[in-house]
Amino acid sequence: xxxxxxSHGESVIELGTFRARTCDGISRRSFLQLAPSLPAALGLxxxxxxxxxxxxxxxxxxxxxxxxxxxxxxxxxxxxxxxxHLDTFDPKPDAPAEYRGPLATIGTRTPGxxxxxxxxxxxxxxxxxxxxxxxRQTAPGHPDGGTVALTGYExxxxxxxxxxxxxxxxxxxxxxxxxxxxxxASGMLGDSTRIIEGYGAGTLPPSNDPFFVSCSDRGQVDxxxxxxxxxxxxxRLDDRKTLLSQLETDLRGFDSxxxxxxxxxxxxxxxxxTSPEARRAFDLTLETQDTRDRxxxxxxxxxxxxxxxxxxxxxxxIQLNYSRHPEAITSGFEFGWDTHILNFELLQDQxxxxxxxxxxxxxxxxxxxxxxxxxxxxxxGEFGRTPKINQRASRDHWPRCYFSIWAGAGIEPGRVIxxxxxxxxxxxxxxxxxxxxxxxxxxxxxxNAEARARLNxxxxxxxxxxxx
Amino acid sequence: MSYCRAAxxxxxxxxxxxxxxxxxxxxxCLIAVLASLTVWVSAGNAADQSIRLTMxxxxxxxxxxxxxxxxxAFVQFVKPTMFQIMCLRxxxxxxxxxxxxxTDHELDVSVSRDGAYYAYxxxxxxxxxxxxxxxxxxxxxxxxxxxxGFAVYRSLAFAxxxxxxxxxxxxxxxxxxxxxxxxxxxxxxxTDSTGINNWPSFSPxxxxxxxxxxxxxxxxxxxxxxxxxxxxxxxxxxxxxxxPRFSPDGRLVxxxxxxxxxxxxxxxxxxxxxxxxxxxxxxxxxxxxWHPDGKQLLMVSERSGNHDLYLVELPP
Numbered sequence: 001x002x003x004x005x006x007s008h009g010e011s012v013i014e015l016g017t018f019r020a021r022t023c024d025g026i027s028r029r030s031f032l033q034l035a036p037s038l039p040a041a042l043g044l045x046x047x048x049x050x051x052x053x054x055x056x057x058x059x060x061x062x063x064x065x066x067x068x069x070x071x072x073x074x075x076x077x078x079x080x081x082x083x084x085h086l087d088t089f090d091p092k093p094d095a096p097a098e099y100r101g102p103l104a105t106i107g108t109r110t111p112g113x114x115x116x117x118x119x120x121x122x123x124x125x126x127x128x129x130x131x132x133x134x135x136r137q138t139a140p141g142h143p144d145g146g147t148v149a150l151t152g153y154e155x156x157x158x159x160x161x162x163x164x165x166x167x168x169x170x171x172x173x174x175x176x177x178x179x180x181x182x183x184x185a186s187g188m189l190g191d192s193t194r195i196i197e198g199y200g201a202g203t204l205p206p207s208n209d210p211f212f213v214s215c216s217d218r219g220q221v222d223x224x225x226x227x228x229x230x231x232x233x234x235x236r237l238d239d240r241k242t243l244l245s246q247l248e249t250d251l252r253g254f255d256s257x258x259x260x261x262x263x264x265x266x267x268x269x270x271x272x273x274t275s276p277e278a279r280r281a282f283d284l285t286l287e288t289q290d291t292r293d294r295x296x297x298x299x300x301x302x303x304x305x306x307x308x309x310x311x312x313x314x315x316x317x318i319q320l321n322y323s324r325h326p327e328a329i330t331s332g333f334e335f336g337w338d339t340h341i342l343n344f345e346l347l348q349d350q351x352x353x354x355x356x357x358x359x360x361x362x363x364x365x366x367x368x369x370x371x372x373x374x375x376x377x378x379x380x381g382e383f384g385r386t387p388k389i390n391q392r393a394s395r396d397h398w399p400r401c402y403f404s405i406w407a408g409a410g411i412e413p414g415r416v417i418x419x420x421x422x423x424x425x426x427x428x429x430x431x432x433x434x435x436x437x438x439x440x441x442x443x444x445x446x447x448n449a450e451a452r453a454r455l456n457x458x459x460x461x462x463x464x465x466x467x468x
Numbered sequence: 469m470s471y472c473r474a475a476x477x478x479x480x481x482x483x484x485x486x487x488x489x490x491x492x493x494x495x496x497c498l499i500a501v502l503a504s505l506t507v508w509v510s511a512g513n514a515a516d517q518s519i520r521l522t523m524x525x526x527x528x529x530x531x532x533x534x535x536x537x538x539x540x541a542f543v544q545f546v547k548p549t550m551f552q553i554m555c556l557r558x559x560x561x562x563x564x565x566x567x568x569x570x571t572d573h574e575l576d577v578s579v580s581r582d583g584a585y586y587a588y589x590x591x592x593x594x595x596x597x598x599x600x601x602x603x604x605x606x607x608x609x610x611x612x613x614x615x616x617g618f619a620v621y622r623s624l625a626f627a628x629x630x631x632x633x634x635x636x637x638x639x640x641x642x643x644x645x646x647x648x649x650x651x652x653x654x655x656x657x658x659t660d661s662t663g664i665n666n667w668p669s670f671s672p673x674x675x676x677x678x679x680x681x682x683x684x685x686x687x688x689x690x691x692x693x694x695x696x697x698x699x700x701x702x703x704x705x706x707x708x709x710x711x712p713r714f715s716p717d718g719r720l721v722x723x724x725x726x727x728x729x730x731x732x733x734x735x736x737x738x739x740x741x742x743x744x745x746x747x748x749x750x751x752x753x754x755x756x757x758w759h760p761d762g763k764q765l766l767m768v769s770e771r772s773g774n775h776d777l778y779l780v781e782l783p784p
Contacts (some may be wrong), residue, residue: 057688293772293773297526
């Protein structure tokens with residue numbers, strides 16, 4: 001194990017509680033443990049059969065699968081909780097004070113376009129992306145709004161429709177040793193009441209559920225559903241015989257219900273843990289300190305860097321979540337963008353500096369590393385926030401109008417598409433719905449209308465013509 | 469293709485290794501020269517003459533001298549689900565949680581000038597936070613219950629004689645400054661303006677308060693009498709001026725501003741004259757707190773993406 005040679009501050013990949021390298025010279029033994037939730041978390045797309053659900057073979061590189069694939073990888077940056085559009089990318093400096101808020105605006109690289117002073121890094125990179133200011137949806141709450149944002153449809157009537165990532169995963173199938181749909185979060189997304197029902201595969205086979213991976217502010221990567229068991233050192237992960245033996249032993253510890261499906265699934269666990277490609281993709285220590293610094297030593301910053309590595313590993317769909325929970329200040333919950341109180345302070349102190357730094361670094365890397373041509377980047381929340389300041393000098397939920405950021409995959413950057421009215425309450429132009437967002441993502445990922453129909457997904461959706 | 473090339477190069481590895489040794493030595497010399505140049509070039513930059521007090525790099529907020537300056541209390545983002553008050557010992561630089569068993573968020577720690585009391589915001593449930601006032605032995609002295617609905621207090625500050633505790637609170641669209649006694653009783657409003665009033669700080673003699681306000685459109689710094697009268701604006705910049713603090717002698721006010729493009733720490737005379745930039749770094753400097761000697765500022769600085777506590781000499 002290489003940890004003894006690593007300098008202070010160097011980080012780790014964690015597989016469960018296993019540290020392949022440590023940041024402080026500690027050499028912890030690794031242990032492999034399989035949790036009962038492993039089948040869902042792994043995604044049964046890692047089954048012995050890695051065929052796509054639409055029946056096409058899956059052993060080709062993504063670029064071979066469709067001549068119209070513009071995005072080998074999609075990175076969906078989910079700003080969970082609903083960032084204020086007026087205080088970030090759609091300021092209204094001429095609106096009355098009770099709408100515009102106290103923040104100044106700054107110029108961008110896009111002539112005539114101004115952002116809030118809280119996103120100076122992205123203002124200097126407005127020529128790298130296209131901004132839509134006319135997104136609109138209908139669900140006002142977090143879990144239901146999250147489902148609409150991630151699937152394009154409301155939660156009811158049942159069944160819940162699949163996440164855009166699950167759709168792309170189903171079309172693309174498994175990619176080498178890595179899952180086709182990775183969601184960067186410490187667990188299932190939800191608020192203090194329940195999960196987002198549209199988190200995963202929905203009407204598609206559960207094999208297209210997201211594979212959750214979390215990353216700490218120190219760059220420790222954790223696969224929540226893989227736990228390393230006593231007696232299995234990281235060096236022995238490559239000892240496939242031992243690993244298989246260990247996994248089989250572990251299987252005997254579960255009841256019959258838990259064992260169902262394991263024969264396929266443990267192969268997947270085995271494949272992921274022993275795949276040099278997968279382990280390399282998750283190992284942020286392979287990045288220079290300078291690169292890791294540029295993203296910021298925050299959970300979101302290091303997760304954004306991990307997302308870039310997964311793009312380089314050609315993972316078809318990565319959902320990069322700002323937080324697992326939407327609430328801004330709730331004990332026991334991660335900090336999302338739901339700023340019903342202290343909106344301006346939280347944006348000033350935490351959310352915007354973290355996002356501005358990490359997303360700027362991510363965009364820089366995507367372009368500088370030549371990844372932008374075949375990577376689609378979309379950043380948005382489930383909705384915006386009330387243009388009129390609320391009783392707590394903050395802003396509440398506002399699904400009628402919000403923003404999204406689009407970059408890469410041949411999308412002409414440096415533009416603003418759509419506009420909101422003078423108060424930021426409604427789109428002036430044709431609104432962009434979540435279904436249009438999902439359809440455009442699918443189209444760029446190589447799923448034309450025929451392919452979508454074959455999977456019975458995104459029915460009635462249309463692409464965002466102005467974007468393409 | 470690259471694999472083949474690597475294999476063919478194996479036979480020359482010894483030569484390459486020797487060459488690499490020379491290159492490394494040369495590089496080390498260059499780095500040493502550049503490092504000395506860097507120190508020289510940055511000699512006028514106060515932030516680069518600073519003392520780094522913490523090394524973990526996690527996000528930190530609102531530092532305050534504690535226990536007569538032998539410790540620093542601050543809020544740390546200890547994990548994605550928790551903000552916690554930590555204490556840094558100045559002698560051995562170790563840190564520990566102030567409240568070992570706390571599981572709720574703790575925000576905005578403030579310490580009285582004589583170190584006899586501290587106060588903080590404790591979060592409960594969803595988007596709610598009360599004020600907790602304790603003595604130096606952590607015994608509860610006072611408490612201000614969380615308001616109705618979503619409600620969290622912010623920006624606590626003790627009067628120099630420990631007679632009052634200031635805080636900021638939003639209701640009826642605007643955010644105002646209030647004060648209570650140390651039991652949390654006798655609520656008195658201090659401001660009644662539009663917008664957000666925040667970050668109050670008493671002058672050392674207790675007669676004046678500096679604070680931030682958006683009453684004129686954006687974040688500026690103001691001064692008023694301790695009873696809320698005679699409000700005077702001290703700054704006028706198109707961007708944000710935040711978190712003012714009176715110096716121990718009352719002659720200067722420190723504050724944070726992004727007037728030069730990112731968050732930097734400034735000082736100005738107590739009447740708003742002669743603003744001077746203390747830090748100058750492309751990353752963030754914020755949450756300045758005066759050292760009791762009045763010659764240094766304690767702050768949170770972001771360097772290489774890490775957030776740590778620094779002590780910075782005040783430029784002459």
